[in-house]
Amino acid sequence: MGKENIDASLGLAFSLALFERYRKNGLLHAEVHHVPGIRGRCKGFLHLVEGKVVACYIEDREGRRHSSSSDTLIKVDSEHGPFEWTLSPQPAQPSSNPRIPVPPRSILNSPVPKTIAPLDLDRLEGWTSRHKLMLSIVYDLIDGTANIEEIKSKSPLPPAVTEEALRVLLTMKAIAISV
Known part of the structure; x- marks a missing residue:
């Protein structure tokens, strides 16, 4: 593992909380197993921008990507891990279409x-x-x-x-x- 990578093997929920607090950018990944709907070992990926998960997917042994949620990976990690999560830092991409949140009435x-x-x-x-x-x-x-x-x-x-x-x-x- 290179010096630029960050070991996040303390548990996915804990690591995501820290990455959010420190606004980290990069690709968080690990080899995981016991993922619902996917047989055998696979790889979990979470893309972080300023600590927020912007994309999450699972890659099976054949290299096919399956959409997932961070909640699913957190559950798998807490029940069957912790897995060896690693953050490979990447610079944040400038937003070409900044979102202005409009809260619903509720x-x-x-x-x-x-x-x-x-x-x-x-x-x-x-x-x-x-x-x-x-x-x-x-x-x-x-x-x-x-x-x-x-x-x-x-x-x-x-x-x-x-x-x-x-x-x-x-x-x-x-x-x-x-x-």
Whole structure:
């Protein structure tokens, strides 16, 4: 492995969260197995631009590409890995058609979480460091102005994981949610 490659074998969800935080660009890839719908070993690929997954696919033994989602690869990695993920950095491509996000009406009416207590991760005995990191990432995104949908879109975690982290933080009484 060359010096330019980054070893990301600590788990795909964890690595994606870090790459999002540090806005990395490149191709994240690993040999994987137990992918639903694909027999035997294959290769998983995720293209990152500023830490966001912009493309995700699986390449089977015959070299055929199958569309996939990062959620599927995260699940396979957590259940059967962690696999030896490697990020091969690539410069970000300039956008010829910049997207201006127009939030749907439901996003505008989404509740706004606010921090009401410091996050005490030491209280979470028996929790893995990965779960604590996920809670910390979501907690850090709460600024009192961003609503739940905006937090989910900013989060490097899958939307369902971000929602679950918000529920845990609410149960811990570290945040409150106002409409």
